[in-house]
Amino acid sequence: MAATKAQKAQKEQETKKNIKLFWKLVFVGIGMVILLFLLTAWGIFGSLPDHTILENPQSELATEIVTADGKTLGSFYTDNRKPVKYEDLPQNLIDALVSTEDERFWDHSGIDGYGTARAFAFLGQKGGASTITQQLAKLYFTEQRSSNKIERGIQKIREWIIATRLEKQYTKEEIITQYLNQFDFLKQAIGIRSASNIYFGKEPKELTVEESAVFVAMLKNPRQFNPYREISKEKSLGRRNQVFVQMVRNGKMTEATKDSLREQPIKLNFTPEGHNDGMGTYFREYLRDWLKDWAASNTNPETGENYNLYNDGLKINVTIDSRMQKYAEDAMVAHMANLQLEFDSQNEKLKTAPFRDITAKQVESSINRAIKVSERWKLMKKEGKSEKEILASFDKETEMTVFDWQAPGRERDTVMTPRDSIYYYKKFLQVGMMSMEPQTGYVKAWVGGINHKHFKFDHVKKGVRQAGSTFKPFLYATAIDLLKYSPCKELPDGEYTIPAGKHGNTKDWTPSNSNGKYGTIRTLKDALAHSVNTISARLMDDVGPQPVIDLAGRLGINTKEMAPVPSLALGTADVSLFEMVGAYGVFANEGIYNTPVLVTSIQDKNGTVLYQYVPETRDVMNPETAFVTLKLMQGVTQSGSGSRLRGSWAKNNKFYKSVVTGYPYDFKNEIAGKTGTTQNNSDGWFMGIVPNLVSGVWVGGEDRSVHFPSTRYGQGATMALPIWGSYMKSVYADENLDISKANFNEPENLSIIVDCEEYKNGDDGLEDEDDAGDELGM
Incomplete structure (x- = not known):
């Protein structure tokens, strides 16, 4: 019995010890946890962020591009x-x-x-x-x-x-x-x-x-x-x-x-939203360079350094309208994919394809020049490779992904040599398109090429090509301004020579009409509508080249390299699409030039305005001259090569239906415009104007020797005008855009007569070649 009591006492003592031990362990454990928390908080296991970092946690914020209609067009970022x-x-x-x-x-x-x-x-x-x-x-x-x-x-x-x-x-x-x-x-x-x-x-x-x-x-x-x-x-x-x-x-x-x-x-x-994805890729790349220049001269007060385009969370408000940009890109894709099929079919039996009018030796020279400006060449040069090693690499087959209009996603995997890939890419027709509001200069759409991932060159701002007959309105406007010529003024359509020694000519200059034929008497309106080269020669002789160059300069065109020679009348000068759209905007804006605008404002991540666009305008032309020139250009869309914009132009024209998309366009409103085609059909242009929108399109090969064999296909009315037509159909269908179908505003007290006798509409029998040039005249 006593032993039992002793055992119980011992058991109770052990229990008490265990309880004490348990609580000791609990308290030690809690103490260890507290100590661990304290040691962590004190930074023993690595520093913790202080309160200032917590107030301003660092994160890289993308620069956002916001369109005029409030949509995100893209971003520049390290982290998007x-x-x-x-x-x-x-x-x-x-x-x-x-x-x-x-x-x-x-x-x-x-x-x-x-x-x-x-x-x-x-x-x-x-x-x-x-x-x-x-x-x-x-x-x-x-x-x-x-x-x-x-x-x-x-x-x-x-x-x-x-x-x-x-x-x-x-x-x-x-x-x-x-x-x-x-x-x-x-x-x-x-x-x-x-x-x-x-x-x-x-x-x-x-x-x-x-x-x-x-x-x-x-x-x-x-x-x-x-x-x-x-x-x-x-x-x-x-x-x-x-x-x-x-x-x-x-x-x-x-x-x-x-x-x-x-x-x-x-x-x-x-x-x-990669840099090659989404809409407006060419515009965004141009914008990136513009912003780099801006950032280089502006300091971020938070960092004391220049603004970082990729990390500072800037908001760039641009003039591009996302809806119009989409319509422009859709119109481009639909037409260019179709046009390329026709172009490829016409090159199937061409030994020097895609090049024309040059020898095999000249083709090789062109390819070698392309090799030496390629990314592969530049990278291998940086790696210290010899020229012999680099050239050898261009003849080794390699796996690559190439652009293809007909492939899913417009890309396909293939195996070819880098040299062959250069030949392959040379065959593609390129495009540039820009659309602008003339009253403000706001650029609403910008398409610089067919695919930014595979073709980086921007044909809106960087590309300069001969303008062909799209330059002629500047000549006509000069004649209207200086000589008060009316669109109804009649001139003989016969062979005309500007002799050597006159207007800077080194020899006699006698341009011929596109079809090699001459008429009798032409009004200026009819002459511009049909790009009559003989009439352009007469006007150039009347006003001289320098006044035309002076006007072009006031219209925002770079004239530094523009030679004052009579052939300027046929569009021999190199110009960019960006310049042409800005210049044509003057006609719609009653003689006032607005510098094309891309960025309206820049805000930092807190919404503070860092940059605000200040309009740059200047009077460059009499409102009367601007209006009369518009009336002249309306003839192009009423009876000239631009008349295919009207429902009355050959609705059952099988040729046109096979090459273009979106036809017939069937516009009823006033449209001023001008087509342009340069020598050998190397460049196709169309400039179109309605009261509150000016849009221009250029189509051509990267090399001038890449072109259609005939004017039927290679003229501006076939290559460029359909993109304008499809784009405007979409723009007009979107009533929220409020693009005008009204008539152009006529100045008060108009002194020049513009109401000419109605002349015949429709096909003039020139087989779609009425705006093609013998010497670039288009």
Whole structure:
């Protein structure tokens, strides 16, 4: 009995010892945790961000290009991050985020005690404990996850400490906003705004609940649950549907809605924002160079250095209208793909294809020049390769992806030598198009080529080509201004010679008409409509070349290299499309020149205006001269080569239907315009004017020796005008754009007679060659 009592006493003593030991271990454990937190907070295991960094967490913000109609055209970035404000986030996104990632977000102070206890108790089997605030801390301030358990534990403590500091520093709304702005959704989509733009082609506030759920699903693992990747589409759908379940659980969605939405597939509108992707690629590249110059002379007060185009989160407000840009690109693609098929078919039996009118030796010389300006040549030169080694590399077959109008995505994989690839790319006809509002100079659309990824050269601003007959309105305007000629003035259409020694001529100059024929008497309006070269020669003799050059200079055209010779009348001068559109804008703007405008303002990431465009205008022409010249150019679209814009022009013309798209155009309103074709059909132009929009199109080969064999196909009316026609059909169909169909404004007290006797409309029997030039006259 006594032994039993002793045993009980001993047992009680041991129990007391165990209890004391337990509490010692508990307190030691708590002390160790506290000490670990303190050591982490003191920076023993690596420094923590101080309060100033927490106030201004560093993140690289993309420069955003915003169109006149408020759409994002593109970005310049190291990281494509475009911040969004909390009020611009849809409630369904916030509900989906909190319901799925952090149910007690609105109640905790950075650490979810219940979730943490659950995670410890069930070893993470029933969900983790990471709050939205902790995830933000991880994105901002903690390094890559370690494989070492102790290091991972310390990292988790760092996240907890930073999370509590973030909660003190920011409101809950700010934390959600920062988290969604910081998260990388892949595909160059950093932040919810870039992701919304890229995956669904819309702004975040426009996201539907099912689209918001897709993004919340991606937060768990943006690669594993990415809706764009073929391999992860099913996982993305399943995870999205789980987000719906969480929303029901948290009272943010009804069961009926969940059951309905989970049956819906994920519908993407994938719009990549790489530098070669999306709309306005050539415009954006020109803009990049313009912004670099601006940034080089402007200092960011936050950094004390010049503004960084890729990291400072600038907002560039541009004049481009996203709708008009799309219509321009659609018109270009539709016509150029079709025109290239015809061009290729006509080159099938050409031994020097795609080159014409030059010898095999000249072809080889052209290819060698292209080799020496190629990227491959430049890179190998930098690597120290000899010229012999570099040239040898151009004859070795290699795998490459090339442009192809007919291939899916307009690209195909192939094997060819780099030399052969140069031949291949030379065959493609190129294009330039620009559209501008003449009253403001605002550029509304800019298409610099057929594909920026494969053809970098911009044919709007950089390209300079002979203008052909699109230069003739400057000659006619000079005659109207100096001599008060009326569109009704009649001149004989007969052979005309400007003798040697006159107007800078070194020999007699006797241009012929495009078809080699002469008429009798022509009005100026009729002569311009049909690009009659003999009449242009007479006008040039009347006014002289220098006044024409002077006028062109006042119209914004670079005339430094323009020789004052009579042949200028037929468009021998090299000009850019950018200059031509600006110059033609004067006719529509009653004689006032507006410098073409691309950027209206620049704002920093806080909305402060850093740059504001100041209009640059000047009076360069009498309003009467401008109007009379417009009346002259209306003849081009009434009876000349531009008359195919009218429904009356050969609606059943099988040839034209086979080459162009969008025909017939059937415009009824006043249109002033001019086609242009240079010698050997190397360049095709069309300039078109309505009261509040001037648009120009150029089409041709990269080399002048790459062209159609006949004027039937190679003239501006076939190569360039259809793009203008298709573009304007789309522009007019969009009533929100308010593009005018009204008549041109007639100045008060007009002294020059413009009401000529009506002349015959329609086909004039010149077999589509009425604007082709014998000596460039077009």
